[in-house]
Amino acid sequence: MTTPMSPAELYRHGLHLLVKKDIPGWVELWDEDGVLEFPFAPEGRPARLEGRTAVGDYMRHYPDHVDLHDFPEVTIHQTTVPETIVVEMRGVGRLVQTGAPFDMTYIAVVTIRDGRITAYRDYWNPLAVSQPGADFARMN
Template sequence: MSAPTSPAEDTYRHSLRLLLDKDIPAWVDLWAEDGVMEFPFAPDGRPKRLENREAVAAYMRHYPDHIDLHDFPELRIHRTTDPDTIVVEMRGVGRLVRTGRPFDMTYIAVVTVRDGRFTSYRDYWSPLAVLEAGTDFTGSDR
């Protein structure tokens, strides 16, 4: 018998389903108004911090036009001593829309969810993988 999930885990899993469904407006609705998304490894010229839901929405608006996600075949969610915070290890696979090339990226994220909304999301993705894929994930291919 598996252990019950936490509200943070449930929200995160729901967010992944929304990304696979390409429902970016519903994904953005999972954010607290003052939620913060950070990209600690973002290369120069790319956003390192998005300060609120509106900034997250602008960042993600064209995501499905560039990345066609098919699955998250490897997903591990780790609980922390803070019941609102989880650490996520995952792999996203799909294809790049413009080129048709495969998309395969591994992520680690530290996510805090309060009252069913993301309040903090630190996304540790590889900038080298982004450069190799030929996309910047913010609305324009390179």
């Protein structure tokens, strides 16, 4: 009998899958009814995705836009709700279209129940992708 991953372990595993460009594997970490929210989404971009299928449709082209190399800084804070974590992280790589460096900081609030992501609020900075060559915000 295996012990399920803690929310922090599952989240770190998800980051590993993103660096490996295993988007289907990352999507499999999601609950069928999981919700992904972007509170700072720019106009014309989705602010809320409902369900694993919608998350998968949104993320499937991510490696075509961003070549992630690493998450060199990841700090996970446990909340008073055991299933919910707050993550501060930095992702680095390059933008595929232009070859320009990609260096983005994020804060995420993530809830994991029964080994699946049920809620994920991604507080990324849309101003950082409004610069020339940063078209990955238009993934769909």
